[in-house]
Amino acid sequence: MRVDSAGRAPVRADRLLDDVSRDHARQARRARAGRSRRMALLASCAALVLLSALALRLGLRPVGWADLAQALIAYEPTDPEQIVIRELRLPRLVGALLAGAGLGIAGALMQGMTRNPLADPGLLGINAGAAAGVIGGTFLFGMGAPSQQIWLALGGGALGAAAVFALGGGAQASPARLLLAGAALSAFFLAMVRGLLLMSRQSLETYRFWVLGGFDNVTAHTLGALWPFFAAGALAALAAAALIDALALGEDAARGLGVRVGGARLLAGLAIVLLASSTVAMAGPIAFVGLIVPHMARAAMRNDMLWLVPCAGVFGAGLMTLAELAGRSPLFGGAMQAGVMSALIGGPALIWLARAKEGRMS
Amino acid sequence: MSQRSMNRLRAEEISVGYPGRTVLDAMSLDIPDGKVTAIVGPNACGKSTLLRALARLIPTQGGRVLLDGRPIEKQRSRQVARRLAILPQSPAAPEGLTVLDLVRRGRTPHQSVLRQWSRADAEAVERALSLAGLEGLSSRMLDTLSGGQRQRAWIAMALAQDPELLLLDEPTTYLDLPRQIELLALIRQLNRDAGLTVAMVLHDVNLAARFADHIVALKDGKVRRQGPPAEVVTAETMQEVFSLPCTVIRDPVHGRPHVIPA
Structure with missing residues (x-):
């Protein structure tokens, strides 16, 4: 070994050895990190299954495991316990799972696409558009039946989002312009809704019922009508995930990677609109879930959309189910809305996450 | 032609x-x-x-x-x-990414909805990391790297495009x-x-x-x-292009031209 006059070579050799051992440690940590994301996702799935089973069993009329299994595998429509599960709790549970997953995924896409950690599907004008659709339909055409409301909300939400995209600049839309257009149009829609509410008592009744939302009125019919929209939205989200990851590196970098920027934004937007409008059509406007769940998912999965999308889906479904279950517990009089409960659970969770992150950074 | x-x-x-x-x-x-x-x-x-x-x-x-x-x-x-890969001027990555996360995004043009992560992708990423001299740093968060290391991570992402x-x-x-x-x-x-x-x-x-x-x-x-x-x-071109009066010498170590502004 050549040693120069300053005796630098031995120091370098030491550093080299040190580097090698550190490399091994890092490689091991990296392998663990890859495994740990998969393990975290699997564990969350398992927890979700358990939570779902619990949600089916618990309630005013607790049902045993045997009856639960029976109701799911070999339904006996004469057994009252099984009827409770099949006709009441199962649609409610599936509704909560779909809504939570939809909002979680839509929120993750929103925050990834706009590079804004406070973005939420509600900001795209979807909730306000859906409210305007429901109230407008009730007022103008007297369409107040729940089965009609689904389509009014779905159409209103999609129209609201389309208007926001168009106002925000279409395929050239910048995130900032989108958020501004969303805020402006939401205010406009809500002003319209308030106007109609003042004019018509019947609209007010419909609105009061609709805006509280929740999963009590979710039926097999609702689910049958809406599940294709959820499925299409989830597929579009998975297809958009890698494109959003590339876009997060900046538009030039994304174009250099062969991504068509406008097309990628449109695909992600389509996924967000499908998921968020179907949710608001099914359960009314549920705030907060779309905002909080992506933060929880990022804490577990880092900033990687391909992992974030499924993880936000599972976390969202879990949070919504938990909120729904807690809302029905005697502690809250047995009838607290799931949307209220999700905010009660999610709010402190968000504060805790923000504080934990601050601690890490300082 | x-x-x-x-x-x-x-x-x-x-x-x-x-x-x-x-x-x-x-x-x-x-x-x-x-x-x-x-x-x-x-x-x-x-x-x-x-x-x-x-x-x-x-x-x-x-x-x-x-x-x-x-x-x-x-x-x-x-x-x-x-x-063809391009590294834009001062690119910015979102926070919460590791070197490996970034370099893997270089595989975007080789993937599609139907063709997700493959062995060829993993090999290309390994190769890119090693060409850029980043093997030991792949699990580090980007924002903890020095400027030079971060730039090499971006180059590794471009190299992962093959x-x-x-x-x-x-x-x-x-x-x-x-x-x-x-x-x-x-x-x-x-x-x-x-x-x-x-x-x-x-x-x-x-x-x-x-x-x-x-x-x-x-x-x-x-x-x-x-x-x-x-x-x-x-000296002539420097004057013409940069309007810089200068002397150009031959760099004694590498034999390349070297501009010495007047």
Whole structure:
């Protein structure tokens, strides 16, 4: 070994050895990190299954495991316990799972696409558009039946989002312009809704019922009508995930990677609109879930959309189910809305996450 | 001219501009295959615009950019990205990414909804990390790296695309001198060992003379001189292109021209 006059070579050799051992440690940590994301996702799935089973069993009329299994595998429509599960709790549970997953995924896409950690599907004008659709339909055409409301909300939400995209600049839309257009149009829609509410008592009744939302009125019919929209939205989200990851590196970098920027934004937007409008059509406007769940998912999965999308889906479904279950517990009089409960659970969770992150950074 | 003798990336009479301002006016330029080309010129001479047009990041208003003999904007962007990688000027990554997360995104043009992560992707990422000298750092968060390491991570992302041509827009910005030298040495090594054709915008003419095989000097959206460093980096050209009175000597260590401002 050549040693120069300053005796630098031995120091370098030491550093080299040190580097090698550190490399091994890092490689091991990296392998663990890859495994740990998969393990975290699997564990969350398992927890979700358990939570779902619990949600089916618990309630005013607790049902045993045997009856639960029976109701799911070999339904006996004469057994009252099984009827409770099949006709009441199962649609409610599936509704909560779909809504939570939809909002979680839509929120993750929103925050990834706009590079804004406070973005939420509600900001795209979807909730306000859906409210305007429901109230407008009730007022103008007297369409107040729940089965009609689904389509009014779905159409209103999609129209609201389309208007926001168009106002925000279409395929050239910048995130900032989108958020501004969303805020402006939401205010406009809500002003319209308030106007109609003042004019018509019947609209007010419909609105009061609709805006509280929740999963009590979710039926097999609702689910049958809406599940294709959820499925299409989830597929579009998975297809958009890698494109959003590339876009997060900046538009030039994304174009250099062969991504068509406008097309990628449109695909992600389509996924967000499908998921968020179907949710608001099914359960009314549920705030907060779309905002909080992506933060929880990022804490577990880092900033990687391909992992974030499924993880936000599972976390969202879990949070919504938990909120729904807690809302029905005697502690809250047995009838607290799931949307209220999700905010009660999610709010402190968000504060805790923000504080934990601050601690890490300082 | 036969297809064979043509360089893979060339601009034919391209005009590029923004509303109200023409930056490049009917410029023609070849990027020589298998060489390191440096594009130099004073601020606002259009060098970044030229590079971005060559990489189809901005549309041309006239003329065309040819990649492998065909207009680049007529080819599928994903297909282009498998042959040509571009590192934009001072790129920014969102927080919460590791080096590996970033480098894996270089595989985007090789993947699709139906064809997700594969063994070939994993191998390309490993290769890119090792070429950029980042094997030991792959699990580090990007924001904990030094500027030089971070820039190498971006280069590794471009290498993960498996490109044959690499374009870089001022890759040495914000780096201190040792890190600039290290990065340019890495780029030249990629050219020599991996056969990569490189074209980069550089601010520093001396560094360009030291590390490039071919230098293109721009002024006011036009090519004023191009050729090997010894032919382009002369007192005359420096005066003409940069309006810089100077003496050019032969660098006694590397034998390249070296500008000494008067």
